Amino acid sequence: MLHIVFGQSTSGSLKMSLSELGMENEEQVICFSDIFSIGPIWKLHDEFGVKQRIDWFRTRFLSEDDYYEMDYGKDFNKTKDKVCHVPEEATIFLWAGDSSHEQTGVRYVLYLLNNKRNKIILINTTKAYHEQFKDSNRVYSPLTTGGIPPDKLKSIYEKNKTNNPIAIEDRSKFHREWEALAEAQDVLRIWENGEVHGVDEDFYDPFIINKASKLHSQQKHRDFMKSARLVGEVMGHLEQYLGDEFIEYRVRHLINNGTFDIEGVPIAMRFYSIKLRS
Incomplete structure (x- = not known):
């Protein structure tokens, strides 16, 4: 066996x-x-x-x-x-x-x-x-x-x-x-209708942004949050299994394209914080 x-x-x-x-x-x-x-x-x-x-x-x-x-x-x-x-x-x-x-x-x-x-x-x-x-x-x-x-x-x-x-x-x-x-x-x-389907790399970017906006709404004032906090929020609501490293990779992409502001150094999730750019 x-x-x-x-x-x-x-x-x-x-x-x-x-x-x-x-x-x-x-x-x-x-x-x-x-x-x-x-x-x-x-x-x-x-x-x-x-x-x-x-x-x-x-x-x-x-x-x-x-x-x-x-x-x-x-x-x-x-x-x-x-x-x-x-x-x-x-x-x-x-x-x-x-x-x-x-x-x-x-x-x-x-x-x-x-x-x-x-x-x-x-x-x-x-x-x-x-x-x-x-x-x-x-x-x-x-x-x-x-x-x-x-x-x-x-x-x-x-x-x-x-x-x-x-x-x-x-x-x-x-x-x-x-x-x-x-x-x-x-x-x-992704797994959909009993089959494996390839999707664009940025497929979940809007989902990540939406979860960041939700976390901001729970703050008294829009402020930086640890990237790990956002990654955890996304992971907790995804209906697909991608792993936290892929989500964090997309967060860094959204930093690079100006969607998020960053505070700290992105060498690991715990070392930097992010917030949606106004």
Whole structure:
């Protein structure tokens, strides 16, 4: 048994679930520590496409520990290599909710595994969560698998581990969908009507501005606010999973085009504040 997941929070929760089941030493977890809803995925199955993605993050995202300069590319290539060299006798579980992040990842992984004979079981965690926990008093819909608590993830696994593997025709469909995604030059993707759609990079800029205006309305006088405060407000109301670094990257863009005034130095979110220019 082998599990492929997208995101460190998902990996941590699944490992905890497997530990509770006594399977932590028997079932391996491979994790793409990435967010596939953002950044270029053009030809990502090829070396040049991977390099383009690495360079995009390195030149746009801030990292106090130089992660994007030093380790991001190594981590991505290491994980990609693990997926490409999965032994063909292994049963693979692909974990993904209804998000552009995880669904793009699913199509990417299935493309990498195209010539493998592995039995591959796709667990749609959004569907499974609502089917198994629909009687909960609190209405909650996790944006990604990482938003599901380990105890519920454990229950989802126990109920879905005997699901039928992905049929050959469905694998071919995923394969074609990846080829279409990998021909596009977009750097932002959303999940809409059961499909991954590429949108313009500034798609959420009006949403960011709207949330900044809302925060200003809560102040006695329009004043600077920490950029982290705005990023948190945006993240808390988004119905898509993009990650805070992408939102912060767009905030810096809005500073550069004159939408926001800045106070401080934008080397990390906590070091600068912003306000809408009057």
